[in-house]
Amino acid sequence: MTMPINWMTDIGISFDDLNNDHKYLFGIFDRIKKVSKQDCDPLIVGTALAELNEYTTDHFRREAAMMKACSYPDIEIHMQDHAKLERQLNHLLSEMSFEGNDNLCTNLLNFIEKGLVDHKLIMDKAFYTWAGENETIIK
Numbered sequence: 706m707t708m709p710i711n712w713m714t715d716i717g718i719s720f721d722d723l724n725n726d727h728k729y730l731f732g733i734f735d736r737i738k739k740v741s742k743q744d745c746d747p748l749i750v751g752t753a754l755a756e757l758n759e760y761t762t763d764h765f766r767r768e769a770a771m772m773k774a775c776s777y778p779d780i781e782i783h784m785q786d787h788a789k790l791e792r793q794l795n796h797l798l799s800e801m802s803f804e805g806n807d808n809l810c811t812n813l814l815n816f817i818e819k820g821l822v823d824h825k826l827i828m829d830k831a832f833y834t835w836a837g838e839n840e841t842i843i844k
């Protein structure tokens with residue numbers, strides 16, 4: 706059984722931080738969805754995509770630190786999914802450089818719904834559930 710950890714002292718991250726990350730990411734998703742359903746302005750979408758990329762990278766790093774601190778048994782498969790999502794995100798960013806890519810917004814929306822949201826609902830949820838069942842402190 707995992708011992709409770711003083712998150713802020715031991716690794717400088719709390720589950721509240723991760724929850725706030727998720728809220729912030731969903732805010733970016735909403736912005737992208739709104740623009741994509743209107744005119745898919747490349748400048749606005751590109752800015753949001755760059756922010757999504759930066760914030761996702763930071764969030765994945767924080768989540769990985771938390772999984773390590775908890776000795777989460779499924780960390781490897783979870784990290785593999787993070788790596789896959791980062792590759793897909795980088796691919797979308799590289800597509801941004803091609804003018805007139807009509808599929809960009811469709812691909813981006815698919816990536817958000819089938820990649821990031823599914824990851825949150827399945828893999829992140831599994832980690833949080835495991836942490837709760839193993840007496841890890843979750844506020």
Ligand SMILES: [Fe+2]
Binds near residue numbers: 768783787828
């Ligand atoms: Fe995750």
Ligand SMILES: [Fe+2]
Binds near residue numbers: 727764768825829
């Ligand atoms: Fe997450």
